[in-house]
Amino acid sequence: CFRLTDLDNVGRTPRHHTFFEMLGNFSFGDYFKEEAVRWAWELSVEVYGMDPARIHAAVFTEDDEAHRLWREVVGLPAERVVRLGKEDNFWGPAGKTGACGPSSELYWDYGPEHGCGRPGCRPGCDCDRFVEYWNLVFPQFDMQPDGTLAPLANRGIDTGLGTERLVAILQGFTSNYDTDLFRPVIEAAAVIMGRDPDDPAVRHRLWAVADHARALTVALAEGVFPSNTGRGYALRRLLRRAGRLGFELGVEEPFVFRLVEAVNGVLGASYPDLLPRAERTKAALFREEERFLGTLAAGMEVFGGIVKNLSGKVISGRDAFKLYDTFGFPVDLTAVMAEERRLSVDLDGFEAELAAARETSRASARFRADDGGPSVGGLETAFSGYDALELDSRIVALFDAANSPVDALDEGGDGSVVLDETPFYAESGGQVGDTGGLTTDGGLFDVTDTQKAGLAHLHRGRVAKGSLSVGETVRAAVDGTRRRRIQAHHTATHLLHWALRRVLG
């Protein structure tokens, strides 16, 4: 299962995840409550070897049948079978009418030392003593339009057993993140960051990073890639959160892609499809991280300044827009960072700024033409240079030598080209980026440098032949110096892997 509904809690608690595995058994008009109860107990105690004295059951208040089964079939003492209300132990119907029924949960008792100590502490209490690990749902009613419950023609069973919780119980941990499902990934992240994985000051960030690395590795292997919409946007948010957490711990280069091996070490035996896709996954993660981190550093500094000078609890739409426009900060990232400091963001104000900027982007580009580079507004370039040195792309913007936006550049003209996707690596910090050529049907542009501007790559240079126009298709090709650098990087990565295997086994 993959979900982002509790994203803010992931890393803060021992049991929230964006990616988790659910075990279950089902019956459609076949076996029913007695078998489900008996088998859940049998698997817990006889197969998994859990201490029967520490297992409690919860049933729906009115479900006398389930209460009796736990006592008579399983032999649980009455004081270890609690009756809970509809919000805890009743499922459905999905709409106003249809299949629904009571549920029954199994709880593991971590012991009074983990409890709140209140006299009423029992399964369902919000402290850490009793942890639900298995939910058995008994769809047995058919809710009528008038709200009455008729018997369901085909009764069923639908159970869900949380794998991460089960593993934590079996391995004797209270946190899922201490189990061998997460620990190798956390330790790999700690090595990259030069941190102690158990340092309370960084532990929760490492938990979140490990969770996100698992989710991203599995989702990318399934063929979902970061993008600006739908499922792809969910991945983009996850990777940006992981990247920012790493950045806060001093990692200023892509690192999540380096956790893919550790994730596959844990999950690869169960999900062999992950392994042949590992290189593709790593390349996609690297590209996405590289693109995001370029602007993160500068933006974090500006964000810190905004917070420092803030009077009140709300970051203005104007400041949020400045982070977005100049540093490529997605507004939801600004909102998350604000929330962590108990602040909020004026989202309506942000939208208003965004709309106004779209109206006047051309004019403002001219106005700011002399401050060092063109204003790229919301332009984004996808970087694909980790695994491709040549690709077909499209011209999305052109700027002349004075950094004013133009529709075309003619032979001999200096300027900058923005593509929707590029293999050209843009160096930050004033170094020279990739060089090469952009070829169209009727023109050739010599790229003498590639620089970052917001989330766009600016290919700077001169039209050597013919002309270029916005909207045209181009063949973008990086020259050989780039190829040698890539190869050196790959060699270094392989040497590092070899050395780590020798040292760490």
Ligand SMILES: [Zn+2]
């Ligand atoms: Zn309690």
